Amino acid sequence: NAGVTQTPKFRILKIGQSMTLQCTQDMNHNYMYWYRQDPGMGLKLIYYSVGAGITDKGEVPNGYNVSRSTTEDFPLRLELAAPSQTSVYFCASSYNRDRFSNQPQHFGDGTRLSIL
């Protein structure tokens, strides 16, 4: 059982380039999330999806786009890379959350992205 798989693990981009960070999960989770983690800043939610075909903005969505065509995949797109987007990106997934307790989020191992 692979869980949440992110590719690539590392990438260096030039300013203005574009790329897609891939995320796939094999747990049949309907919720998926993208976060970025900067030193000393914790994780910030970029986008999330509650199911195939449904996406919504998180706390820091500017400069990113997502799509959710299948339950398994939730790619994150950077269209015009900027130095401020240098960060570690984490994808996560979880089951439905009921009102009284949150289901655990299962995280991938991250993509380390540098924009130069």
Place this chain on the structure above:
Amino acid sequence: TQLLEQSPQFLSIQEGENLTVYCNSSSVFSSLQWYRQEPGEGPVLLVTVVTGGEVKKLKRLTFQFGDARKDSSLHITAAQTGDTGLYLCASNTGNQFYFGTGTSLTVIP
């Protein structure tokens, strides 16, 4: 924005010592999660607390949820080198998830 403040930011202790880390907010939480993250990996859930005043134990780790559901603490008894890592608290408002800035714990042998 739901601000989750964690303290201390950094903690370095000797093996065998006890420690407590804190997670505080001005907002009331419906529930709160604690995660541990090791270098080069994603966070892994330790516990979810839901009820005000709740105490949960996970071996040497004791988690407490404040009565007013605005704060939480994690106490580690007799720390081991394997406890080294970044400890994160997290909560949500609807589908928006928020993480604290974390406490980086180093346990020295």
